[in-house]
Structures are given as structure tokens and as C-alpha cells.
């Protein structure tokens with residue numbers, strides 16, 4: 001499974017999103033060709049590879065034929081702008097009547113509707129009366145539809161996002177002062193668990209309403225990069241605001257390398273390291289286990305035991321490669337309260353393992369296949385089951401049972 005990971009340490013805007021996708025390899029000609037399917041004129045695209053703080057990335061911009069962009073996102077209080085405005089419904093019609101794929105139409109309309117609903121709530125105007133200033137609307141259409149197109153061109157199966165940073169304080173827009181996160185962003189947060197962290201060192205907006213709409217509609221999960229995922233490529237899309245720091249959206253293409261390896265041997269040796277612990281808190285032990293996993297332990301587990309003087313304790317067991325006894329002994333001594341570590345090198349029989357991809361109605365599923373002396377065990381990859389469950393709205397157990405039944409008919 002190919003995952004796009006958004007590392008939003010400096011927030012997200014439409015320009016940053018398209019910039020980072022171009023930086024990851026999407027061709028601007030392909031993006032332009034797809035955008036033509038909207039049948040809109042009056043703009044051109046600019047994408048420049050350049051350094052910021054000595055780090056190379058892509059600076060993307062929508063250049064409007066009639067010059068400057070609207071600084072405010074929506075005009076709904078000022079009747080004098082009505083002549084040049086585009087209602088949400090008009091924008092949804094432009095998308096609907098385009099020659100874009102159904103998937104892109106659904107995603108882009110979803111993002112516009114989320115932003116429209118937030119503006120409608122914040123400014124207390126009915127949804128069908130929310131309208132976008134003509135110039136700002138064109139910029140937003142290209143940013144939003146362009147983000148959906150560029151993502152499609154990148155061919156990823158899953159989008160995961162870090163905690164998103166926003167700034168703090170206030171910004172000035174066409175209608176006056178607004179608190180950060182700006183009201184539309186805060187409104188879109190309602191009813192979600194999208195993780196946002198406010199940076200007190202940045203006194204401007206880092207998450208724009210467009211950026212938040214993209215996150216809300218397109219991101220499948222939030223969290224950190226897991227240990228089993230390998231980073232294939234890194235890109236940077238620059239933001240326009242002067243934040244006093246490195247203002248970019250970083251994104252990575254991830255692949256699950258660790259679980260994808262083929263194991264051909266059937267016998268090997270591993271080290272089993274143990275320590276009895278009766279004077280360490282649960283928090284501290286949890287931290288130690290995390291560090292041991294991060295260092296490459298094959299397994300780490302704690303077993304409740306009864307120790308001397310009637311003390312309840314924990315037996316820490318670490319399984320590691322046979323040649324890493326010294327490294328793991330040092331890590332256990334450093335991160336736990338023990339003064340000694342027992343270890344043994346043990347023989348192990350292992351099933352030969354490989355991974356294959358099986359197309360299913362839900363999408364491609366990665367199968368872990370283990371074989372030994374005529375026995376075969378084939379199981380679907382956890383991440384795929386979780387992804388399909390989230391996408392379809394079915395439970396994890398339902399998807400797992402269905403996939404397992406399909407696999408069993410194919411394997412037998």
C-alpha cells in the first residue's frame with residue numbers, strides 16, 4: 001500500500017498542497033491538462049523549484065489574468081460585490097458539468113461544501129447564499145480541484161496526516177481582524193478529532209480554510225509514521241506567509257518495507273533477553289518498550305510476575321537478532337531500573353514468508369503468505385483491512401472475515 005504522509009508542521013493551504021504534490025513528482029503539464037476539463041479561463045499556473053532556508057522545494061501559485069487575488073475568502077456581507085460573485089451552487093455546477101472523473105468531482109465538491117457550511121455557520125447566512133468573490137473563487141477552484149487532481153496523479157491508496165500546526169494571535173483580512181485558527185477553520189473542526197496544535201511562536205495563520213477543507217475531506221487517518229513503513233520520497237511545498245520560520249508543507253511517500261520482505265530460511269537463531277522489574281512505573285516501562293521496538297527489537301513484552309518480599313513485578317522479555325545482544329543489553333540497562341540482564345541465544349524454526357498482492361472488490365490487498373512442510377498460512381495485511389473498513393464504513397471484523405474467505409478460496 002502506498003501512503004502519502006502529510007507532515008504539517010507549518011500548517012496547510014491550497015498552494016502548499018499542490019506545491020508538495022508537484023515536488024513529489026506530479027508533472028505540471030498533466031495537472032494543467034486535467035484542469036482544462038473544468039473549461040475555465042483567466043488563470044495560469046506557476047511552479048518554481050527553489051530553496052527556502054537552503055532547503056529545495058516547490059513554490060506553487062495560481063496567477064490570475066486580472067491581477068491581484070481577493071484577500072478575503074468569501075463575500076457575503078457586501079451587496080456591492082454580488083455582481084462579480086460566484087455562489088457555492090454555481091461552483092458546484094461548474095464542477096458537475098466538467099469532464100473530470102466522478103471521483104475528483106465528488107472530492108472537490110465535498111471540499112467546497114465543507115468550506116461553504118463553515119462560512120454559513122460563522123456568518124449566519126444560509127448555505128445557498130454563501131458566495132465566493134469572483135477572483136478569489138477562481139483561485140480557490142484551481143487550488144481545490146488541482147489538489148484532488150494532483151493526488152489522483154500521484155497514485156496513492158491512503159493519506160495520513162500528522163498533527164497539524166496552526167499559528168496564534170490575529171490576522172487582518174478584507175473584513176477586519178480574525179483570530180487564529182481563523183473562524184472557518186475552527187468551525188470545520190467541530191465534530192471531528194482532527195489534531196491541531198497551536199504554535200505560540202508563530203503569530204499568523206498557518207491553516208487556511210482551503211487547507212482545512214482538503215484535510216477534512218481527503219485525509220484517511222492521523223498519526224505518526226509507523227516503524228514498518230519505509231520512506232520512499234520526500235517533497236516540500238512552500239507557503240506564502242512570513243512565519244519567521246521554515247514555512248512549508250512536507251510530504252512523504254511511504255511503503256511498508258518491513259512486512260514486505262521475503263524470508264527464505266526455515267531455521268535461524270535469535271537472542272532472548274530478560275529482566276525482572278519491581279521498582280519502575282507503568283509509564284516508564286511503556287516508554288522503555290517503545291524505545292526497544294524503535295531500536296529494532298523483533299518483539300518486546302511484559303509478563304506480570306510475583307517477586308521476592310511479596311512484590312508484584314514485570315518480566316521484560318526482548319527478542320532480537322542474535323548479533324545484537326550488546327546493543328539491547330545496553331538499552332535495557334539504560335531504560336529500566338534493572339541492574340542485570342539475562343540472555344540466551346535460542347534456535348528458532350520459522351515458516352518461509354513472502355508477500356503478494358491480490359486484487360479484490362475493495363482494492364488491492366497485500367497478503368502475508370507463510371509456508372513450511374506443506375502447511376500454508378495466508379493472512380491479509382492489517383493496514384489494508386483497517387483502510388477498507390474505514391473507506392466502506394463496515395467493521396474491521398467484517399472486512400477481515402470477507403477477505404480471509406476470499407483468500408482461502410484462492411489459496412486452497
Ligand SMILES: O=C([S-])c1cc(C(=O)S)c[n+]([C@@H]2O[C@H](COP(=O)(O)O)[C@@H](O)[C@H]2O)c1
Nearest residue numbers: 071072073074173182183184185208209210
Ligand atoms: O473573507 C472572509 S469572510 C474570510 C473568512 C474567513 C473565515 O475563517 S470565516 C477567513 N478568511 C481568510 O481569507 C484568506 C483566504 O483563504 P483561502 O482558504 O482561500 O486561502 C485566508 O487568510 C482566510 O483565513 C476570509
Ligand code: NI
Nearest residue numbers: 074119122184
Ligand atoms: Ni468568512
